[in-house]
Amino acid sequence: MGDVYRIIAKRLGLGLVTLFVISIIIFGAVELLPGDIAQAVLGQGATEENVKAMREQLGLDRPAPVRYLEWLKGAVVFDFGSSLVSQTPVAETIGPRLYNTLFLALYAAVIAVPVAIILGVLVALFRNSVFDRVANVVALTSISSPEFFLGYILILYLAVITGYFPAIAKLQPDMSLADKLHRTFLPALTMVLVVVAHMMRMTRAAIINLLASPYIEMARLKGVPPWKVIVKHALPNSWAPIINVVALNLAYLITGVVLVEVVFVYPGIGQMLVDSVTKRDFPVVQACCLIFAATFILLNLAADVGAILTNPRLRHPK
Amino acid sequence: MNYFVIGYYAMLIGASCLAAHFQKREVFLLLFSLTLASFVMGIVGGEPALWTVTVAAGLIALAAGTAFAFREFLAIVLPREAGKAIRTAPLTAGFGLFVIGTYAIAGIFAPIIAPYGEAEVISDSFAAADENMLLGADQLGRDMFSRLVYGARNTVGLALTATLLAFFLGAAGGLIAATKGGWFDQFMGRFADVIMSIPSLIFALLMLSIFGTNLVTLVLVVAVIYSPRVFRLTRAVAGNIVVMDYIEAARLRGEGTWYLIRKEILPNSMAPLIAEFGLEFCFVFLLVAGLSFLGLGIQPPTADWGSMVRENATLISFGEITPLIPAAAIALLTVAVNFVVDWMLWRSTGLKE
Numbered sequence: 001m002g003d004v005y006r007i008i009a010k011r012l013g014l015g016l017v018t019l020f021v022i023s024i025i026i027f028g029a030v031e032l033l034p035g036d037i038a039q040a041v042l043g044q045g046a047t048e049e050n051v052k053a054m055r056e057q058l059g060l061d062r063p064a065p066v067r068y069l070e071w072l073k074g075a076v077v078f079d080f081g082s083s084l085v086s087q088t089p090v091a092e093t094i095g096p097r098l099y100n101t102l103f104l105a106l107y108a109a110v111i112a113v114p115v116a117i118i119l120g121v122l123v124a125l126f127r128n129s130v131f132d133r134v135a136n137v138v139a140l141t142s143i144s145s146p147e148f149f150l151g152y153i154l155i156l157y158l159a160v161i162t163g164y165f166p167a168i169a170k171l172q173p174d175m176s177l178a179d180k181l182h183r184t185f186l187p188a189l190t191m192v193l194v195v196v197a198h199m200m201r202m203t204r205a206a207i208i209n210l211l212a213s214p215y216i217e218m219a220r221l222k223g224v225p226p227w228k229v230i231v232k233h234a235l236p237n238s239w240a241p242i243i244n245v246v247a248l249n250l251a252y253l254i255t256g257v258v259l260v261e262v263v264f265v266y267p268g269i270g271q272m273l274v275d276s277v278t279k280r281d282f283p284v285v286q287a288c289c290l291i292f293a294a295t296f297i298l299l300n301l302a303a304d305v306g307a308i309l310t311n312p313r314l315r316h317p318k
Numbered sequence: 319m320n321y322f323v324i325g326y327y328a329m330l331i332g333a334s335c336l337a338a339h340f341q342k343r344e345v346f347l348l349l350f351s352l353t354l355a356s357f358v359m360g361i362v363g364g365e366p367a368l369w370t371v372t373v374a375a376g377l378i379a380l381a382a383g384t385a386f387a388f389r390e391f392l393a394i395v396l397p398r399e400a401g402k403a404i405r406t407a408p409l410t411a412g413f414g415l416f417v418i419g420t421y422a423i424a425g426i427f428a429p430i431i432a433p434y435g436e437a438e439v440i441s442d443s444f445a446a447a448d449e450n451m452l453l454g455a456d457q458l459g460r461d462m463f464s465r466l467v468y469g470a471r472n473t474v475g476l477a478l479t480a481t482l483l484a485f486f487l488g489a490a491g492g493l494i495a496a497t498k499g500g501w502f503d504q505f506m507g508r509f510a511d512v513i514m515s516i517p518s519l520i521f522a523l524l525m526l527s528i529f530g531t532n533l534v535t536l537v538l539v540v541a542v543i544y545s546p547r548v549f550r551l552t553r554a555v556a557g558n559i560v561v562m563d564y565i566e567a568a569r570l571r572g573e574g575t576w577y578l579i580r581k582e583i584l585p586n587s588m589a590p591l592i593a594e595f596g597l598e599f600c601f602v603f604l605l606v607a608g609l610s611f612l613g614l615g616i617q618p619p620t621a622d623w624g625s626m627v628r629e630n631a632t633l634i635s636f637g638e639i640t641p642l643i644p645a646a647a648i649a650l651l652t653v654a655v656n657f658v659v660d661w662m663l664w665r666s667t668g669l670k671e
Contacts, residue, residue: 021512029528130344137410140660144600144652146607148627149645152634160637167635255517259608263631273520274612277527285527292520300515 008305015301022293023075027068030282071286080287085279090287094269098291100171101261101268104184105253108191113246116196120203120245125230127208139197147256151190151263158186169264187264191256199249206241210234239310247303251296323360326368330356385413407661414657421651425470432464437619444633444640454640457629466644468621474651476537476616477603483541484602485595488548493579495549496556507553510546518543518605523614531614536606544602551594555587589662596659600652607648623648 033039038054055061074080080090123135142150159167169184210216211234219233220226258270265271269288276284330353337346352371359367389412393405404412424431433450434440438460445455453462495503513521525539559565560583568582609615610624618625623644630641 018512018515022516025512025516026524029524033528130348134348140656141649141653144604144656145649146604146611146624146645146652148608148611149642149649152627152631152642152645155634156637156639156642160635251517255519258519258523259611262612273523274614277523277614280527282527285524289516289520289524293516296517296520297515 004308007308011301011304011308015297019294019297022297023072023290024068026286026289026293027071028064030286031064075287075290080290081283083276083281083284085276085281085284090283093272093284094287094291097267097269097272100266101257101270103180104187104191104261104266104268105250105257107181107184107188108195108253109250111188112192112195112199112249115192116199116249117203117242117246119196120200121207121230123200124204124207124211127204135200139201142193142197143201145194147190147194147259148263150193151187151260154186154190155263158189167264169266171267184266187260187266190260190263191253194256195249195253198252199245202245202248203242206245207234207238210238210241213237240307243306243310244303247299247306251299251303254292254295254299320365323365323368326372327353327356381413382409384416385409388412388416388419403665410657411661414654414661417650417654418658421470421474421654424467425474428467428471432461432467434461434464436460436465436468436621438464444630453643456626456640457632462626462640462643465621465626466623466647469623469626469644469647472616472620473607473610473623473648474603476533477599477606480537480540480606481544481595481599481602483537484544485548485598487541488545489552489591491545492549492552493556493583494575495553496560497575497578497583503553506549510549513543513546514550518601519608522605522609523612526609526614531617533616536609536615540602540605543605544598547601548594548598551590552587555590556583559583559586593659593662596655596662600655600659603648603652603655 038051038058038060042051042054060067071081078091080094082089083093086093119135123132126132155167158165165186166183167186169187171180171183175183216229216233219229224233257268258273260266261268261270262274269291273285273288273292275281276288330349334346334349334353337349356368356371359371363370386409389404389407389409392412392415393401395401396404439458440461441451441455441459443455443457443459445451445459447454451461451463453466456462456465491506495506521543522539525543526535529535529539565578565582568578573581606615607624610622611628613625613628615624616622618629626644627641633640634642
């Protein structure tokens with residue numbers, strides 16, 4: 001077992017280093033601005049005094065590394081400074097929105113993961129049949145469509161024409177859970193469509209890869225019934241690839257969520273990011289980017305660690 | 319129950335029986351499962367649902383017919399070797415080639431095909447389609463169809479430029495890293511890891527918020543974001559080739575790095591690189607379309623599919639499909655490229671299982 005822990009520790013360390021480098025990139029990118037933040041925000045027409053006052057307020061007179069360390073220290077405890085536009089602390093606005101985004105992503109994941117894995121295994125079992133080919137074409141189409149295309153199709157058919165679901169996913173604080181699930185169903189479904197297609201294809205590839213191994217052929221040749229081949233021989237070894245597939249696609253959800261939130265006017269962190277990019281509200285952009293990047297890295301890390309933990313060869317070393 | 323519904327089921331069941339009689343197992347399975355699905359859809363959605371199925375089936379049949387005809391056409395027109403390869407291609411690949419060809423023609427000859435200019439206001443905003451305007455007008459009264467045609471030039475052109483640049487950067491880096499090795503290889507590898515560990519859309523938004531949204535920045539940012547993927551693939555493919563004996567022989571002959579890359583490695587790694595180019599184009603195209611949709615890509619009044627969706631989005635709530643048309647144009651091209659890439663990967667790697 002010692003070996004496994006060492007590998008995991010090494011992987012976690014690598015993840016931390018990546019996160020650190022990314023925080024430098026996110027902070028450093030703003031330093032690349034022609035002039036500085038004060039100049040960029042106030043524009044060409046600002047007087048010298050105004051720019052100077054803003055510089056002092058933001059503490060821009062100190063060297064960049066000092067400011068970076070302060071920013072990082074704040075970011076660790078979820079304090080990202082205050083917004084340039086509204087002057088309120090960034091964390092205050094981000095908090096509830098982050099919760100909304102996580103809610104939406106979780107909602108989509110709960111539907112997508114079981115559906116995708118079951119479909120993926122079925123398609124792998126019936127590979128090269130008509131169903132496999134139809135599923136492949138449908139999945140490719142769904143992957144290739146931009147999220148806003150799927151989103152607007154769903155709005156058109158399920159909201160405007162039939163009226164089953166609301167087209168705009170506005171949330172009120174006092175909504176019941178059932179209400180909330182009903183209201184956010186369309187954005188969740190849009191993400192489910194994209195993610196299921198990805199996951200199904202990846203699960204199919206993983207399972208087919210596995211079914212080609214010699215020990216599966218051995219089991220078949222000695223006369224093990226097909227379902228037993230899958231349950232006893234294939235499944236224990238396929239956990240690692242399946243966990244990998246799930247985590248990678250959850251990470252994919254994180255990016256997809258930005259476009260979906262804009263389509264459905266959902267009050268999440270993705271929409272906030274897009275808004276602040278247009279307003280050039282740098283502290284908010286930095287905070288959102290850091291949260292997205294951190295989640296992305298964490299999920300990738302989880303995928304790797306999960307793959308290591310479920311690998312029978314590593315769990316029972318010779 | 320009316321004549322349409324009766325005819326619908328009679329057709330499906332009759333066709334299933336015929337397929338079963340002639341031992342076409344696959345066709346039978348497909349038709350009969352469609353019949354079963356239709357029962358459920360008919361009960362839930364009524365007659366309109368069955369109409370939708372009929373229209374969709376008709377569209378798919380039309381696409382398949384076009385793909386078949388186009389594939390035969392290519393097989394006859396192209397020289398022997400290429401023609402043979404095309405003849406064995408699946409229908410989906412034929413369809414993909416057809417769509418790509420159509421888009422290329424629309425993009426190249428846009429000013430000749432489009433009846434109006436891309437920024438020309440010719441009627442009221444959101445005017446309905448008439449004999450002058452095939453698809454109606456957009457939010458400022460510009461002809462939707464003309465803008466769609468110009469969009470093929472602007473959106474696809476931009477994505478293609480960015481992909482070419484990303485490809486050039488990534489492939490050059492990968493080839494040099496594979497032949498040189500050492501610290502350069504290590505450094506580039508770590509650099510690619512870091513860029514790839516930030517979600518691409520998020521990274522693009524960060525960069526665009528800083529450098530502003532103009533075309534040059536957009537192309538550069540997108541190219542930098544997607545070059546690590548090409549770098550990794552080129553590095554992996556070239557890494558396998560570098561250890562071959564003929565490379566050793568060339569090195570002993572005293573050939574330089576540039577010669578090795580150009581004459582020995584590149585010709586032998588062409589197939590996976592071309593397939594990767596197609597995939598890469600899809601990613602870049604979707605990213606550019608997404609950014610335009612968010613209002614951060616190509617700026618108005620230039621016609622561009624992503625921003626056309628955004629500008630006309632309000633029409634959706636009136637049950638109009640106008641905003642879906644440019645979005646469908648994006649999806650169709652990506653699907654087409656994916657189909658062709660799938661076929662090429664299948665051919666080059668022998669993923670035949």
